[in-house]
Amino acid sequence: MEFISYNISEIIICFIINLWLVLYFIERLYFKLEVDRKYILLIVFILILNVYGLINIYYHLYINDNIYYFNNYFMYNEFLIFLKIFMNIILIFYFIILYNYTNIVKLPIFEFVLLILIAFFGLQIIMSSNHLFVVFLFLELVNLCIYCLIGLNKYSNIGIETSYKYFIQSSYATIMGFFGLSLIYISTGTLFINELNFFIFYHFNINLLNVIGIILIFFSIFFKLGMFPFHSWIADVYQGSFIVVALFIATIPKIAYIFLFVKLFIGLSDIVNSICLLLSFITIIYGSFVSLYQTNLKRLLGYGSMVHVGFIIYSISLLTTESISSAFFYLIFYILLILFLFSFIIFLYEKNNEETIFFIENISQIGIILNKNKILVFLLAFILFSFAGLPFFIGFLSKWYVFIILISKQRFIELFYLLIISIISSIYYIRIIRFLFFFEKKTYKTNNFSNINYFSLLFIFLILLFILNIIVIFFHSSLYLYILKSIIKLFM
Numbered sequence: 001m002e003f004i005s006y007n008i009s010e011i012i013i014c015f016i017i018n019l020w021l022v023l024y025f026i027e028r029l030y031f032k033l034e035v036d037r038k039y040i041l042l043i044v045f046i047l048i049l050n051v052y053g054l055i056n057i058y059y060h061l062y063i064n065d066n067i068y069y070f071n072n073y074f075m076y077n078e079f080l081i082f083l084k085i086f087m088n089i090i091l092i093f094y095f096i097i098l099y100n101y102t103n104i105v106k107l108p109i110f111e112f113v114l115l116i117l118i119a120f121f122g123l124q125i126i127m128s129s130n131h132l133f134v135v136f137l138f139l140e141l142v143n144l145c146i147y148c149l150i151g152l153n154k155y156s157n158i159g160i161e162t163s164y165k166y167f168i169q170s171s172y173a174t175i176m177g178f179f180g181l182s183l184i185y186i187s188t189g190t191l192f193i194n195e196l197n198f199f200i201f202y203h204f205n206i207n208l209l210n211v212i213g214i215i216l217i218f219f220s221i222f223f224k225l226g227m228f229p230f231h232s233w234i235a236d237v238y239q240g241s242f243i244v245v246a247l248f249i250a251t252i253p254k255i256a257y258i259f260l261f262v263k264l265f266i267g268l269s270d271i272v273n274s275i276c277l278l279l280s281f282i283t284i285i286y287g288s289f290v291s292l293y294q295t296n297l298k299r300l301l302g303y304g305s306m307v308h309v310g311f312i313i314y315s316i317s318l319l320t321t322e323s324i325s326s327a328f329f330y331l332i333f334y335i336l337l338i339l340f341l342f343s344f345i346i347f348l349y350e351k352n353n354e355e356t357i358f359f360i361e362n363i364s365q366i367g368i369i370l371n372k373n374k375i376l377v378f379l380l381a382f383i384l385f386s387f388a389g390l391p392f393f394i395g396f397l398s399k400w401y402v403f404i405i406l407i408s409k410q411r412f413i414e415l416f417y418l419l420i421i422s423i424i425s426s427i428y429y430i431r432i433i434r435f436l437f438f439f440e441k442k443t444y445k446t447n448n449f450s451n452i453n454y455f456s457l458l459f460i461f462l463i464l465l466f467i468l469n470i471i472v473i474f475f476h477s478s479l480y481l482y483i484l485k486s487i488i489k490l491f492m
Contacts, residue, residue, distance in 0.1 A: 006069060006076040007128065008057065009084050012050045013121045016043055020117065024110050037102045037109050040095050043117075047092045054085045068130060072192055075130040079486035080259075084124060087255055090335060091120055094248065096461050097343055101244050104349060108152060116248060119145035123256040132181055132191040132217070135260065136174070139224070143170050146249060150241045162240030166233050173223035173230065180216030183209045193263055211271050217264065218272055224257045225309045226302075228283040235294075238302035243359065246298060247342040250305055251335045258331055262316055262324060276317040283310035284418070288425040297345070297361050300428060301338075304387065307425050308334045314418075315402045318409065325484040326401035332479075333394045333472070340465045341383050347376060347459075364435050377436050379466055384433050386469070388426035394469055397476050 023039055067076040094116075102109065122141040129135045147167050153159025185191055187209040188199055219230065226234035238246045265276070287306030294300040308330070315327035348360040360366060366380075386395040399422060406415040472479065 006067070006074070009050060009054055009088065010121060010124050010128070012046065012053070013117060013124065016046055017114065017117045017121065019046075020110070020114060037099060040099045040102075040109075040113065043113070044092055044095050044099075047088055047095070051085055051088045051092070054081060054088065057081065066194070068194065072194070073131050073134060074128045075194070076128065078489060079483075080127060082486060083127065083255060083259055086332065087120075087124070087252055090252055090255075090339065093339055093461070093465075094244075094251070097247065097339075097346065098244050100461075101346055104346065105242070107242070107244075112149070112152060112244075115145045115149050119149075119248075120252060123253055126256050127259050130193050132184070132193060132196075135193075136177055136181060136220075139177070139220075140174055142253065143174065146170075146253075149245045149248065150237060152245070153240065153242050156240065158236075158240040159242075162233075162236045166237055169230075169233050170223065173220045176216050176223075177220030180213040180220065183213030183216070187213065197264075197266065214264075214271050215275065218261075218276070221257055221261050221264075222279065222313075225254065225261075225313070226306055227279055227309060227313065228286045228306065229279075231283070231286070231306055234306065235299040235302035238298040239296055239361075243298075243342060243345055246301075247338070250301070250338050250342070254309070254335065255331065258312060258316075258327070261313070262327075265316060265319075273317055273319065276313060280310045280314035280317060281414075281417075283307070284314065284421055284425075288421050291425065291428045294428065295363055297363055297366070297432075300363065301341070304425075304428070305338075307421075311399065311402060315405065318405055320405065320409075321484060321487050322408070323402070323405045325480060325487045326398075326405055328483050328487070329401055329476075329480050330398040333398045336465070336469060336472075337383060337386055337394065340462070340469060341387075343462050343465060344376070344380055344383065363432055366432065366435055379462065381433055381436060382466065382469075384429045388429040389422055390426070392473070394473060394476075397473070401480065 020039070020043070068074070069076065098112075098116075101107075119142045122138040122145070125138045126135050126142070129138070147163060147170070150159065150166055151163035153163075181191065184196065187207060188196060190196065190199075223230035237249060241249075265272070283306050287303050287310060291300055291303040291307070294303060312327045312330050312334075315323045315330065317323075345359070348366065350360065382393075386393040389395040389399050403415060403418070406412075406418070
């Protein structure tokens with residue numbers, strides 16, 4: 001019963017996967033029809049029930065410590081279920097966006113939804129797992145789903161090329177991680193995360209094999225996060241895949257990967273702390289400067305994500321309860337902003353004379369496209385100011401907590417450089433705002449631009465996300481204190 005109680009979310013996801021397969025076979029075998037996208041709303045309804053069930057479990061099971069079950073292969077704690085609730089809510093938002101996106105672009109609905117659900121199931125197992133072999137087994141399951149999701153853009157040469165690039169590079173990262181696993185097992189005789197943390201934290205078993213194995217595992221995780229120097233895939237994947245695929249890669253997997261990084265990093269910090277600090281700092285610098293030269297919006301978001309992930313890993317690497325809390329606070333708001341921005345991008349499409357739909361990705365054309373849609377201009381400006389980290393916006397609050405940690409630790413030199421880099425990184429977001437309000441009408445024709453339906457489900461969802469981002473500005477301190485309390489329970 002423990003396994004069922006603690007893994008109720010994974011069980012419901014498995015139920016949805018089986019339900020989706022049943023619906024597919026009924027439609028194809030008996031009605032000779034393709035699976036209708038209306039079934040996505042059924043999945044959304046079941047996910048809402050899942051979130052409700054998780055919240056009930058959360059309030060009825062008060063946990064002060066990690067609970068290990070199923071022969072210690074899985075773990076459970078209060079903060080983990082909070083992250084699972086957040087992931088399920090983001091998945092609900094994601095399927096609402098997907099439902100509207102399929103109005104514009106025809107996707108293989110059955111394959112697409114199935115791959116998303118399997119990847120989501122794998123990510124939740126990764127978060128719950130206490131065994132490194134189980135972690136990497138499901139990491140590879142998630143990778144296989146992402147390969148296929150990127151490759152669904154089969155009518156685009158860029159999409160096919162990107163899928164092969166990601167497949168080859170991710171295979172090397174996986175091999176590197178499994179090799180690190182083997183070195184750790186040879187050295188310690190165990191792959192249970194809690195046992196490794198205990199042995200190495202108290203210096204019971206530290207040698208060269210341990211150090212190399214741990215570093216290789218962290219490099220494999222850094223590849224998944226797109227950190228320098230394992231970042232070469234990220235911009236190509238954002239540009240070459242469908243918008244909804246890029247949205248999935250940019251949001252839900254990052255929660256699982258960063259939580260996994262924290263679980264490993266807490267006990268192994270003495271070995272890899274300097275490497276993590278250095279790579280995260282270089283990632284922030286590299287992502288900020290490369291983004292200045294991008295003209296494609298999706299590539300800009302890809303390199304911009306490097307900056308934000310760099311801030312998150314840097315904050316974790318400072319290794320205090322406050323810094324880890326700041327990292328998760330940053331992660332939550334970054335994902336909400338990315339969800340907001342990608343919802344907005346779906347509006348930016350045109351039809352040519354052959355009624356072929358294509359999305360506007362050139363930064364200089366966005367202002368012209370939105371010339372007559374002042375509401376969308378206002379919403380986009382709000383998102384971009386938040387990403388730029390201007391005061392009184394969500395992005396500013398996220399970085400503010402990280403800077404407070406640096407001040408409290410008297411790391412003023414690093415604070416100075418990060419402030420300079422933050423100013424530089426705000427330039428490429430403000431440049432888009434310039435195109436929104438100052439443009440040349442003669443440079444681009446928009447005769448076939450689709451008018452915005454202000455009563456569509458997607459636009460209503462966009463407004464709700466905007467309101468949510470406004471609300472959390474006023475209650476950010478309560479959220480931060482809750483995360484801090486959960487982190488103290490989890491690791492102290």
